[in-house]
Amino acid sequence: MAMIPAAIRRSIQTAAECPRLIRFSLKAPKGVEVEFDDGGVYNLSAEYLRVYSPAADSKIRSVGGEKVIYGRRHVGIMAAEPVGNYGVRLLFDDLHKTGIFTWDYFYHLGSNKFTMMRNYITTLKKHGLSRDPPRRK
Template identity: 75%
Template sequence: MAAALGAAALRRLHAALPPRLKRLAVHPPKSVEVEFADGSSFHLSAEFLRVYSPAADSKIRSVGGEKVIFGRRHVGIMSAESVGNYGIRILFDDLHKTGIFTWDYLHHLGSDKFGLMRNYIITLRKHGLSRDPQRRK
């Protein structure tokens, strides 16, 4: 019985771990592609990655206590550099570069890309903001 519990716990732990990164391709200025050992692969746009950057950012607008990044529809990726064996740092053309996208985080973003983007658009609408950049006066 103890061996069966041990095997079940090991299966749960293995299922909870994100799969190992198999391939990463950066396609400046528009996207990043990631492929994982479990066969999942994701195409993530520059806008999506910029909006969900894991870094605190001075260009985030706080609206009603909610942090919202807006106006990034046309943001581009200028470059990316590896950070150890666990992630990449992306330099966007709005000069944001402080977020480190770990393989785990990229898998999370890809796995829920449509739900996250839908929630982002709902949040923008709720606050009267747009994905498009503001016009300069």
């Protein structure tokens, strides 16, 4: 059996393997802070959450076969609506609201934040896109 790289193993953890969320705090409009029972505390910016929203989005630009969200540096979070006892739906000020962020997904985003953000910025640069919104003419 082939060895599974650590990054992939972490991303396919089951709910039973993920630490339990002990605190969720909306820091509107800038982001959220989540804390888990393994001691992990993550401050996640609105831009980062919007870019990695778990929902399909018609505003995503397909560039070279890659789905790329850009121009969201100044996006804000207006509200967080509980979804059962497993996550929240975030309402962003660009009116995106279809993604449900589970507690496990917040843990994944928090524990991989620096790598994921670096990959996002690299992808933008590769396609000549910016984190800043396009200028209106």
